[in-house]
Amino acid sequence: MIAEIITIGDEILIGQIVDTNSAFLGKELNKIGVDVHQITSIRDDKQHILDAMQEASNRADIVIMTGGLGPTKDDITKHTICEYFEDSLIRNDEVLLHIEKLFADYIKVPITETNRMQALVPKSAIVLTNNFGTAPGMWLEKNDTVFISMPGVPFEMKKLVEDQVLPRLRKKFDRPFILHKTVLTYGLGESILANRIEDWENSLPAFIKLAYLPNLGSVRLRLSARGTDKYVLENTIEKKLAELHKVIGDHIVGYEDDETLEVKIGKLLVEKNQTLALAESCTGGKISELITLNQGASAYFNGGLVAYSTQSKIDVLGVEPDVIQKHSVTSNEVAEAMALSAKQKFASGYAISTTGNAGPEKGEGDAEIGTVFISIATPHKVFSEKFVFSKNRQRTIARAVHKSFELLFKELNS
Numbered sequence: 001m002i003a004e005i006i007t008i009g010d011e012i013l014i015g016q017i018v019d020t021n022s023a024f025l026g027k028e029l030n031k032i033g034v035d036v037h038q039i040t041s042i043r044d045d046k047q048h049i050l051d052a053m054q055e056a057s058n059r060a061d062i063v064i065m066t067g068g069l070g071p072t073k074d075d076i077t078k079h080t081i082c083e084y085f086e087d088s089l090i091r092n093d094e095v096l097l098h099i100e101k102l103f104a105d106y107i108k109v110p111i112t113e114t115n116r117m118q119a120l121v122p123k124s125a126i127v128l129t130n131n132f133g134t135a136p137g138m139w140l141e142k143n144d145t146v147f148i149s150m151p152g153v154p155f156e157m158k159k160l161v162e163d164q165v166l167p168r169l170r171k172k173f174d175r176p177f178i179l180h181k182t183v184l185t186y187g188l189g190e191s192i193l194a195n196r197i198e199d200w201e202n203s204l205p206a207f208i209k210l211a212y213l214p215n216l217g218s219v220r221l222r223l224s225a226r227g228t229d230k231y232v233l234e235n236t237i238e239k240k241l242a243e244l245h246k247v248i249g250d251h252i253v254g255y256e257d258d259e260t261l262e263v264k265i266g267k268l269l270v271e272k273n274q275t276l277a278l279a280e281s282c283t284g285g286k287i288s289e290l291i292t293l294n295q296g297a298s299a300y301f302n303g304g305l306v307a308y309s310t311q312s313k314i315d316v317l318g319v320e321p322d323v324i325q326k327h328s329v330t331s332n333e334v335a336e337a338m339a340l341s342a343k344q345k346f347a348s349g350y351a352i353s354t355t356g357n358a359g360p361e362k363g364e365g366d367a368e369i370g371t372v373f374i375s376i377a378t379p380h381k382v383f384s385e386k387f388v389f390s391k392n393r394q395r396t397i398a399r400a401v402h403k404s405f406e407l408l409f410k411e412l413n414s
Contacts, residue, residue, distance in 0.1 A: 001175050003029050004060040005039045006052050008067035008077055009152060012041045021066045021157055028161055033175030034062060044068055049080045057145045062169065067152030069118075069135040078138075081149060082122050085140055089120040092127055092136070099134045128164045132156045139168065146172070177230040181237050182213070182256035183221040185248065186406040190214045193221075193248070200247050204240060207233070216398040218406075220256060253409060261405045262290050268412040269300035269350070274379070276408075277346035278304030279317055279338040279353040282372055286401045287352060302346035307338065310364050313355075317341040330355050330365030332384040335375035339384075343377040350411075351377040352404050356387075358396040372400040376407050 005025050011017045019041060026036045037059065042048045049068070056063040068077030082089055096119035103111040118134045121127055128137030128150070135151040137160045148165055150157045185193060190212055194201075201210055207227050213220035223240065225233040245252060253261055269276055278288055288304040291297050305316060310329045313319045319337045327333040338353035356372030357363050367373075370391050375384035385407065389399040 001034045001062070001173050002060045003034045003036050003062040003064060004056040005036060006049075006056060006063065006065045007039070007041045007152070008044060008049060008065060009041075010043050012067075013043060020154055021152065024154070024158060025064055025066075025161065028166060029062075029064075029169075030178055030180070032166060032170055033178045034169065034173075035178075044076060046076055046080045046083070049077060050084055053081075053084050053147065057143065057147075061145060061173070063145060063147045064165075065147065065149045066157055069149065069151045077149060078120070078122070081125075081138070081140065081147070085122060085124060085142060087122040087124050090123045091119050092121050093119075094129070095119040095121065095127060095136050098129065098131075098136075102134060128160050130156055130160060131163075132159055137164065139165075176226055176228060177233055179225045179230070179233045179237060181223045181241065183223070183241070183244065183252055184218060184254045184256060184261070185221065185251045186218045186253050186261070186402070186409075187251050188219065188248070190219050193219050193251075197221075197244065197247055200240075200244055203243075205236060208236065208240065216395060216402055218402060222256075253406075260290075260294075261402075261409055263294050265405060265409055265412065266291070266294060266297060266300050268409070272349075272412070274349035275300050275302045275346075277302050277342040277348035277351040279342035279351065280304060280306050281308055281313070281338070281354055282356040282358045283354045283397055283400050283404070284308065286397060287354070287404055290401065290405075302348045305342060305345075313338065317345075328366040330357055330363075330367035330371060330373060332373050332375070332386060335373040335384045336377070336382045339375035339377035340382055349379045350408065351375075352408055353377075354400055354404060356396070356400065358393045358400075359391060360393055370396050372396065372403075374400065374404050374407060376411055378411060 005022050007019050007022055012019050022039045029036055040052055042052050099115060099119055100111060121138055124140055126139040128139060130136050133151055133153060133156040137150040140147045150160050204210060208223055208225045211222040213222055223237055225237055227233050254264055280287055285306045291301050307313045307317050314321055317338050318341050319334055323333050323337055335353050335355050339351045342353060343351035353375045354372060357365055357367045357369050359369035370389045372387050372389060373384055387403060389396040
């Protein structure tokens with residue numbers, strides 16, 4: 001079962017917005033056994049839309065389109081769909097009532113004729129009710145190809161997919177089972193990891209494919225299995241994962257569909273009845289941001305400080321000037337002093353600190369660009385490590401954040 005995705009909007013092509021819709025659609029379609037073979041982004045142009053629809057119909061069983069369904073003049077998708085299907089627009093009374101109710105209940109401004117025109121849909125379309133917006137989704141069929149058109153607003157599109165599109169696709173098409181399991185590894189580069197697991201990878205059956213997905217400080221291993229017997233797929237993947245743990249178990253921290261590393265850290269802290277504090281310098285609050293994105297972080301995260309300048313490390317964290325003068329502000333000794341201070345100030349069992357030189361200029365410390373010192377304070381000890389990451393500022397910061405989580409996770413599991 002093959003699908004193509006067409007995203008419509010000049011704003012995507014000029015980089016004004018990022019196309020997150022396609023990523024969501026690809027993931028959800030794959031879950032139900034539908035392969036996405038192509039994603040195309042096109043302008044709000046009639047001929048461009050017509051050409052894209054025709055080309056996609058020659059290759060795919062399902063064509064999903066997002067965007068171009070708003071009330072403004074540049075939203076021409078609905079009219080172009082009518083031309084493609086040699087159809088005409090008719091007013092759908094249920095859609096009109098829905099639009100009028102949205103305006104009455106939430107929008108609180110007079111409804112215009114332009115808004116009412118959104119109740120016009122192709123005569124042959126099955127209407128997909130958009131409970132969170134005024135533009136309805138549409139389901140049409142031509143020459144054994146299903147065309148689905150939805151608004152481009154992400155939260156509107158997602159609800160349409162979850163509530164109406166996926167159930168209809170499941171009912172209409174027989175699909176194979178496609179299973180994915182993504183292993184999260186930390187601490188090994190891609191080439192070293194590939195060497196470590198070469199024999200295991202060669203033992204995978206033909207219906208399981210392995211992909212390496214490197215990221216800053218980590219590598220994801222995605223196992224993809226396809227077949228008609230879900231039980232066989234699940235059991236074979238679990239067997240191969242058990243074998244993988246015997247080879248690199250010390251570098252596996254979980255699974256992508258499971259939880260992020262920072263969530264796992266939070267759960268471990270709660271299990272141990274412990275809390276965490278932070279003293280960040282070169283990471284600039286990025287560690288705090290990732291921790292506090294998670295619901296329930298207040299149960300284990302006491303607080304953090306961004307002590308960026310040398311003076312702030314002295315004035316706020318109480319790092320002794322003599323220590324800085326002797327070892328440099330970017331050093332193991334200063335990192336450990338920062339971690340101990342954060343642990344004390346926030347009355348926490350554990351603390352993380354970072355200090356380093358992310359670039360592009362050398363800054364106040366002696367360390368070369370890309371050098372970061374990370375310290376972990378625990379209820380019983382404090383330790384630190386030196387890392388040399390990258391000459392690129394963003395990459396250095398991101399890798400320092402990931403490495404901080406990795407060090408703390410290992411310590412909590414020791």
